[in-house]
Amino acid sequence: MINNITRDAKARMEKSIDSLKQELAKLRTGRAHPSLLEHIMVSYYGNPTPLSQVANIAIENSRTLIVTPWEKNIVSDIEKAILIANLGLNPNTAGTTIRIPMPPLTEERRKSLGKVVREEAERARVAVRNIRRDANQELKTLLKEKAISEDEERGAQTVIQKTTDDFVAQIDAISASKEKDLMEI
Helix, strand or coil: HHHHHHHHHHHHHHHHHHHHHHHHHHHCCCCCCHHHHEEEECEECCCEEEECCCCEEECCCEECCEEEEHHHHHHHHHHHHHCCCCCCCCCCEEEEEEECCCCCCCCCHHHHHHHHHHHHHHHHHHHHHHHHHHHHHHHHHHHHHHCCCCHHHEEEEHHHHHHHHHHHHHHHHHHHHHHHHHHCC
């Protein structure tokens, strides 16, 4: 029972880390990366469809992305979707290829993105702590039901706390790395 609780808590904490990584991948660091456009939805025959399902997204160089639609008739829809996404990107269309140059980040924009990184990291830390609280609550319930002893509960709480500390350290490292990335020119 205790192993199931700790295993479940660890799996949920890993999902929090994955979620943080996905959110931070959306933030632009001045370098071209296909993940910047992954969350963009394109109107494809009236249905909102992820851009990656209607086009190929590739890196031309460190500051330019190339989007090549599978069908010629959706080029304008893709262009509109990129503009509507409000990422500060201006797509240039040449035939069926859409080039998206990455404008350099201003100092002010870098600082505001740094704040966003810290907010996302704090959300992830809160999620990890909530998972710890839930696991500890399950342990207390087992103790009340006399399914485990007090020593087993304390030992399990120690394991859960160590796991929590490890994941919070990972979150701190990920956010520090992203902030460093943002501040590089």
